[in-house]
Amino acid sequence: MAETPTHSKISTRNVNVFYGEKKAIDNVSIDVDMDNVTAFIGPSGCGKSTFLRSLNRMNDTIVGARVEGSIFLDGQDIYASSMDVVQLRARVGMVFQKPNPFPKSIYDNVAYGPRIHGLASGKAELDQIVESSLTRAGLWAEVKDRLGDSGTALSGGQQQRLCIARAIAVDPEVILMDEPCSALDPIATARIEELIHDLRGKYAIIIVTHNMQQAARVSQRTAFFHLGNLIEFGETSEIFTNPREDRTKDYITGRYG
């Protein structure tokens, strides 16, 4: 039996994720709240991306992937048959490792989500959503005169901010970010980190990162994964200055990883 869900935005209880026979995530229980940015850190292949992708059921698309245990969004089990996966993904948005704008105009990239979910009742409202999303993503000033240009013509950092704008255009409750800066240069990375700061509180944000400084800079809570296990989860300042587990300490001090 799953425990009673807490008041957290997302809570998971005893989650196992399998790829075929291989167990990628082992018995992870975690609570993510609205007010904090949560970082998932850990060495490559430790399952943090897998876990992240099970939070909006993106793993459904992978053949052989299987999730056990319970994941609750606002107390509602997202793997229950009553949960509509399309709606779930609208509520739990995602930003990917490599910027992946649609090969459409900047405007259409941002407007796509609201269009398919019928969130705007007219052209004026859609324009409004596009502008506010791009503004929140810190991209409006740079692209407002060329909304008709292809989204793929932007620079890497701009593309990633466009993807963030696209995700927030459907007004999600949670944004999952899977190493959003790994393909970007330091300046573009800094802009994304600033952006995460600004978005904090409006959305529950979970960010997977390999960059420990980044985790320390942008998050308030940090979860350390190792070989599919959640080793330690707590205040970011606590994890980085005074880890309880030796494995955490070894990882953040660069002993391995």
Add this chain to the structure above:
Amino acid sequence: MNKAANNRIPTDWNGAIMQKRIAGRYAAERRFKAMGFVAVALSTLFLAFLLFTMLGQGVRGFQRTEIAVDFDFPTLTSGATAASITGANAEGALNSMDLPGIIELAMSQQYGDKGGELLTSAAVANVRQMLLADPQLISGKQRLWLPVDSRLDVAYKRKGEPAAEKTVETLSQNDVLRTGFNWTFLTGADATDPSAVGIWAAFKGSLMTMAITLLLAFPVGVFAALYLEEYAPKNKLTDMIEVSINNLAAVPSIIFGLLGLAVFLTMFGMPRSSALVGGLTLALMTMPVIVIAGRNAVKSVPPSIREAALGIGASPVQVVFHHVLPLALPGILTGTIIGMARALGETAPLLMIGMRAFIPTAPQGFTDAATALPVQIYLWSDEVNQGFVEKTSAAIIVLLIFLLGMNALAIYLRNRFETRW
């Protein structure tokens, strides 16, 4: 570190052995370039040879030899007026006028007893058209240029039978022969007389057959490709389907013809030698090609696009129709047109379903007896009459232009829908 690595003798980059290696590398490069050049030159040469022989022969197929015929219409028609052959009843009035007799009479007056034999059977229709186009002709004496009989036509254009050569010589001295453009070839249908044949019926037949093929093979092929790539579970059954489709694309076309014969004609009793059955049969043949091209095009759409769309809550159908299909479309279209071009040139399956019939009029509907361009070429190339040689080449030119048009369309569509990244 291992010892061998530390004890290596420094490489002498300027030594004789090294210089020889460099020379060998450059030589290999030059050989490769030369072979490539020869290959391209050879294929260009073959293409040029094909085009030149075809054009040389075929151009004559678009020409006809005309003879001057003087008509004294008021006498010949015993006073028909321009008014009687204008308006709604013009056709009927002309039909009741015995044009063949009038022409025969005019010819025998001008060229002797056997004068009528100088003209081809299409001449009557030509006079009809001239009179319909300009009724005023009938109210006076006219000199009309009419197509000559095939034997004379051949003799005038190149070497013909001795008797015909002689006639042509006499006529040429009187300056009553000339070369004109053979409109009949573009507007007419098959005939027994090579100077009266036309390509239009076969062209229209091909067009109708292609329409049926496209209408059936394109949607079925595209949906099959999308389903197999995006929806179908990966298991033994889909593997088998994939292998079967790949094999189907390689099955000789005559077998599809037999299949069409057995299924569409014998089982369903559809009209023999119709564009409908031809189109259905060719669709069976083209569909696997479209499926394979479509699957490759769908496969080449980056997965990140699918993830992006899924990630903001697009349903699988929306992902396919909003993102995958538009991005795959150029590839699908290119594959489709290649498949269609192959179907256009296909003869064997059409022979099997009876499209080799003698078709003297263009088909009016999809169930009418029809023939297709390659079949027409095949039929004409089989004729003994010399006049058909140039008609065959001319028909090949028409087929090649049709193909060229389709390929141009493919390139245009690909560029039109291609997404620049």
